[in-house]
Amino acid sequence: MDKKLFAEHIALLRSRYDAILDQCGFDTLNVYSGRPKVQFLDDNNYPFKVNPQFKALVPVTDNPHSWVIYRRGQKPKLLFYRPVDFWHYVPPAPQTFWSDEYEIELLSKPDEAKPFLHADNAAFIGETDGLEDWPLGETNPEQLISRLHWARAYKTPYEMACLRDANRIAVGAHRAAEDAFRSGASEFEINLAYLKAAGQGENRMPYGNIVGLNDHGSILHYTHLSDKRIPEAQLRSFLIDAGADSHGYCADITRSYAYRDGEFADLVAAMDIMQQQLVGQMKVDLPYPDLHRDCHLKVADILKRFDLIKSSPESAVESGLTGTFMPHGLGHFLGLQVHDVGGHQSGPEGGTNPPPADSPFLRTTRTIEAEQVFTVEPGLYFIDSLLGDLKDSGLAGEVHWDKVEELRPFGGVRIEDNVIVHADRVENMTRDCYAES
Numbered sequence: 001m002d003k004k005l006f007a008e009h010i011a012l013l014r015s016r017y018d019a020i021l022d023q024c025g026f027d028t029l030n031v032y033s034g035r036p037k038v039q040f041l042d043d044n045n046y047p048f049k050v051n052p053q054f055k056a057l058v059p060v061t062d063n064p065h066s067w068v069i070y071r072r073g074q075k076p077k078l079l080f081y082r083p084v085d086f087w088h089y090v091p092p093a094p095q096t097f098w099s100d101e102y103e104i105e106l107l108s109k110p111d112e113a114k115p116f117l118h119a120d121n122a123a124f125i126g127e128t129d130g131l132e133d134w135p136l137g138e139t140n141p142e143q144l145i146s147r148l149h150w151a152r153a154y155k156t157p158y159e160m161a162c163l164r165d166a167n168r169i170a171v172g173a174h175r176a177a178e179d180a181f182r183s184g185a186s187e188f189e190i191n192l193a194y195l196k197a198a199g200q201g202e203n204r205m206p207y208g209n210i211v212g213l214n215d216h217g218s219i220l221h222y223t224h225l226s227d228k229r230i231p232e233a234q235l236r237s238f239l240i241d242a243g244a245d246s247h248g249y250c251a252d253i254t255r256s257y258a259y260r261d262g263e264f265a266d267l268v269a270a271m272d273i274m275q276q277q278l279v280g281q282m283k284v285d286l287p288y289p290d291l292h293r294d295c296h297l298k299v300a301d302i303l304k305r306f307d308l309i310k311s312s313p314e315s316a317v318e319s320g321l322t323g324t325f326m327p328h329g330l331g332h333f334l335g336l337q338v339h340d341v342g343g344h345q346s347g348p349e350g351g352t353n354p355p356p357a358d359s360p361f362l363r364t365t366r367t368i369e370a371e372q373v374f375t376v377e378p379g380l381y382f383i384d385s386l387l388g389d390l391k392d393s394g395l396a397g398e399v400h401w402d403k404v405e406e407l408r409p410f411g412g413v414r415i416e417d418n419v420i421v422h423a424d425r426v427e428n429m430t431r432d433c434y435a436e437s
């Protein structure tokens, strides 16, 4: 990554943090990376997941017992843990594109951080386990966290570069996964092909990879990874939702495939066109829930065109019929976390804009602004439990059940891209990576 780009990023971040600390009445911010957690009645640790507010300040994702001490107006201090340890990997002292921007102290024991901390006019962000008698300052102040979350929605050029890089890695891995699917691999084998092409292990993935053959595509967060190969005659479809990491930033991409030509292949193609129309509609000042509602109209239109429902698109949305086929939200903020923070916030100081009553899982209720990054991920699924509810409801007569039964064994379709909205244009990072690779 480019050193100058990072220097500009940290300069902007510092001005944001200075203003926010001032607004909240703090001089110092102590941010802890976290500590390893031991599994219950065991001596193995859970995979380490860094405090996202730590990686927001420094691109370090794999080092517990480390700290950023940020004093208003000063170069941030990084307390970087480097124990003498013959059991575990110890990272080298940082000497990379970002290291000049920090005053770095090396810790050989976790307790060596303590003398660097003070509680006067200080706030602490992190988990407090094991730090009970430490001078941390006010722990996780709500207003401070709200303001930091709000600010994270506006990505800097360095952050955009990381998100593009995460997309580049993930797109290469998606291509490898499609090849594995077409050669008859099991879900488990497809996932291995994905990870190998990404060059990242599963603990580095931003979320558990969703790799579903045939009707498994209808299980929204299916992470089971069956090791069974499906005989070619029974192979119908494939849905994969998998990302990648670049310096702590996430990709979150979904692709859906038909194994052979036919109605399901046509459905995938129709959803692909519709998804790109939605991306094309994104612009500054558009409330994201309006786009979500338009997505439901477009899903209804496809349901009608494929003869799955009898209602007009407008009445299928009004009645809630489309909710059976697309029960999740259209998308969410993306950044250091896959479901990035602040999507329901009504202002920098806090407050909540809840999702509409008919779309409880919509994760973004904000109005789109420049430099924000979203996923756009319409879906259309044949989900047993929701279809069962529909069959028992007053809307049952609006459905062509024979057509539903024909498509049910294919699971469903989701197509998900990662998009930057700029002041004057929309950048689809995911499609750009497909076009370039």
Ligand code: GLY
Residues within 6 Å of the ligand: 207, 241, 252, 338, 377, 416
């Ligand atoms: N991969 C989870 C999601 O798309 O939100």
Ligand code: MN
Residues within 6 Å of the ligand: 241, 242, 252, 253, 254, 416
């Ligand atoms: Mn996803």
Ligand code: MN
Residues within 6 Å of the ligand: 252, 331, 332, 375, 377, 416
């Ligand atoms: Mn997503």
